[in-house]
Amino acid sequence: MLRPITIIVFCCLLLGCHRTFGIPTDIVQDLPALASVRSVYIEDLAHGEDPHLVEGSDEVREKIMEKLAKSGRFSIVDSPEQADAALTGVAGFQRWYFGMESFYGLEGSLNTQYSGIGMVRLLDSKTKQPIWTHEYETGFFHPTQSVVDRVADQFADQLLGAAALADGQGLPSQ
Amino acid sequence: MPLFLLTQSRRKNGSLVLKSLATCLIMLLSAASPGFAAAPKKGWSATGGASFYYTDDVALFSATRRSSLDGDPSQPVLDVSRTGIGKDMVFEPYVRLSKLIPSSFGETELSARVRGFVYGANPEFSQAGIYLEAIHGFTPRTVLRLRYFTAPDQLLGQTTFHESEENLQDMRVTSHLGTVRLDHRLSEHWEIQLLGRAGIRNFNDPFVQRDTLLWRVGPHLVYHMNHHARVILGYHYERGLAEGRHEAELHDDASYVHHFASIGVEMDLMEHLELELDFHYERNNFTAGNPEDERFNGHENIFLGSGRLSYQLTDHTALTFMVQRSNRKQNFHQTHDHNTNVSVGAVYRF
Numbered sequence: 001m002l003r004p005i006t007i008i009v010f011c012c013l014l015l016g017c018h019r020t021f022g023i024p025t026d027i028v029q030d031l032p033a034l035a036s037v038r039s040v041y042i043e044d045l046a047h048g049e050d051p052h053l054v055e056g057s058d059e060v061r062e063k064i065m066e067k068l069a070k071s072g073r074f075s076i077v078d079s080p081e082q083a084d085a086a087l088t089g090v091a092g093f094q095r096w097y098f099g100m101e102s103f104y105g106l107e108g109s110l111n112t113q114y115s116g117i118g119m120v121r122l123l124d125s126k127t128k129q130p131i132w133t134h135e136y137e138t139g140f141f142h143p144t145q146s147v148v149d150r151v152a153d154q155f156a157d158q159l160l161g162a163a164a165l166a167d168g169q170g171l172p173s174q
Numbered sequence: 175m176p177l178f179l180l181t182q183s184r185r186k187n188g189s190l191v192l193k194s195l196a197t198c199l200i201m202l203l204s205a206a207s208p209g210f211a212a213a214p215k216k217g218w219s220a221t222g223g224a225s226f227y228y229t230d231d232v233a234l235f236s237a238t239r240r241s242s243l244d245g246d247p248s249q250p251v252l253d254v255s256r257t258g259i260g261k262d263m264v265f266e267p268y269v270r271l272s273k274l275i276p277s278s279f280g281e282t283e284l285s286a287r288v289r290g291f292v293y294g295a296n297p298e299f300s301q302a303g304i305y306l307e308a309i310h311g312f313t314p315r316t317v318l319r320l321r322y323f324t325a326p327d328q329l330l331g332q333t334t335f336h337e338s339e340e341n342l343q344d345m346r347v348t349s350h351l352g353t354v355r356l357d358h359r360l361s362e363h364w365e366i367q368l369l370g371r372a373g374i375r376n377f378n379d380p381f382v383q384r385d386t387l388l389w390r391v392g393p394h395l396v397y398h399m400n401h402h403a404r405v406i407l408g409y410h411y412e413r414g415l416a417e418g419r420h421e422a423e424l425h426d427d428a429s430y431v432h433h434f435a436s437i438g439v440e441m442d443l444m445e446h447l448e449l450e451l452d453f454h455y456e457r458n459n460f461t462a463g464n465p466e467d468e469r470f471n472g473h474e475n476i477f478l479g480s481g482r483l484s485y486q487l488t489d490h491t492a493l494t495f496m497v498q499r500s501n502r503k504q505n506f507h508q509t510h511d512h513n514t515n516v517s518v519g520a521v522y523r524f
Contacts, residue, residue: 053217053274096221096523115489115523138489144445147489 028121028130035166037122037131039075040068041083045120047090054117056148057092063152064091071156073163083125091118091136091155093147114147120155134158217274225494225519227264232296233331234513235264238500239291240303241478243369243394243408244355246323247456248432250347250375250384252331253507259331263294266519281311298344301328315359323351346378367394369410383418384428392434403441410434419463427462427469446486454478472506494519 042065046057064087068074077083093114118136123129134155141150229235233252240246272285287305307321325348332342351373359365371390376382392410399405412432419427438452456476460469478500486492495518502511 094219096219113486113492113521113523140488141446141486143447146445 026130026133027135028133029162030129030131031162031166033124033129033131034122034163037074037084037163039077039083039085040122041077041080041086041125042068043080043086043088045089045091045118047088053094054090054092055094056151057090059148060091060093060118060152060155063148064156067152067156068159071160073160073167080125085122085124085131087120087122087159089118089120091120091151093117093151116147116151116154118151118155122159132159132162217276219272219274220524221270221272221521222524223268223494223519223521225266225496225517227266227515227517228261229264229513229515230261231259231511231513232262232293232299233259234500234502234511235262235299235515236291236301236325236328238478238498238513238515239266241454241456241476241500242452243392243406243410243434243436243438244353246325246349246351247410247434247454248388248390248412248414248430248458249325249349250330250386250428251502252333252345253504260296262296262299265292265294266290266517267292279310280313283307283309285309299329299331301325317357319353319355319357321353321355323349323353325349343380344378345381347384348376350374350376363398365396365398367396367408368392369394371412381426383416383421383424383426385417386414386428388412388414390432403439406436406438406440408434408436408438419461422464425464425467427460427464427467429461431459431461433457433459448484450480450482450484452478452480468506472504474502474504476503477501490523492521494521 042061044057045061046054065076069076080086093116096113096115115138116136120134121130122132124131136151136154141147145153227235229238237249237251240249266289268287268289270285270287272283275282275284285305285307287307288302289305290302291300293299303323303325305321305323307319309317309319311317327346327348330345330347333345334342351371353369353371355367355369357365357367369390369392371388373388375384375386375388377384390410390412392408394406394408396407397405410433412430412434414428414430414432416428416430418424419429421427434454434456436452436454438450440448440450443449454477456474456478458474458476460472460474462469462472464470478498480496480498482494482496484492484494496516498513498515500513502513503509
């Protein structure tokens, strides 16, 4: 009887693990404010984390910038002073290994799995209040989609979706 | 009660104690988990998984599973004439907890792993392996790895002593092995790994003359074709010195010289699909000096091939499929032993 209880308790405790990297996880969808945001500055998404704990932040940032710029909904600017809002937080991926006998290698992707991570917030440049937030949602990988693409696509798509909703509601822009 | 049975009983109690070590370690890991839930920056990671195996030879399953450059390829088995006791389904759960510790001296990772083999139709063969490991990266090109591995009170099967077919006895072994490995990246494509290992194997009472002190050395050469494919070549030399070498009258000196050669290919077939192919050859030359010992001038050849596919399904889940086949032949028994293992499994990162 002890073993099943131990295993159940163990699984529950592990499933309770949650990585937030010190970033507030409150969900904000201020659509009136989002409707007025046209220019965005994207900060460093490593958020000061150890590069061994959060990898690929630069690539994710580049891809988010690309996708937002390509949408035509937002313009990406080079400094926070030029922006209506700043995208801040942490985004990237972590490696994990599952080999039992094998030591994992010095470098390379072999024997390695990846999990996306991230919590980003769009902050009003003037008030510093959150306008929109999103926490990375884990799920199924497309067989040919890299983890960087998956993380960047999810954040960009969610932001564009929220912006479309805000615009579609005909909310007044300031 | 005969002394032998008393001893066996004590051993079985010892077995329960040792097997419960795995449970205790799991409880320890459970207790540790809230710590990393609350402190995600500290680099804790936990992985758990399970595989279901079909094996056509219960007595050889664990030896075949552990036969790899970083495994325990010299794990004892019964003489091949006494294996082949049947098929089974084996459940293989495992859990791995690790912590990454960055410092000014480089990165250090500490990990603890427990793996079990739970047999469906032959539960007396069920066993656990415990791995404690420390990996330190002095630089991104040079890494030192230390590992302690133990497989307590592992049942190898039933066999006889002194060629008598009566009184079949359980043969059990407990292994304690320490491994050190230094990895160094020589260039963009080449990496060398130097491995050293030493340990002891303790057998149960009727077979204590097989208690073995062993040491092993060997280099591995890794050719990184690119970021997604590599070839691994390895050779190990191992010397095993059994207690029976001091007791010639028992005619049971299991001392040996072990040669192990391996070639493996690992590659990413797609973004999330990885293929691993290995081929191993083992040669055990027994060094018994008594002509009346059945291992006098004896040797054993083992060929083993394996293939594994792993597919990452979600951020936290990977699926695995594996096939292994081994072929063993000893020159002092006129039998070949084959062992085929097939598995499907899943791994979850918490």
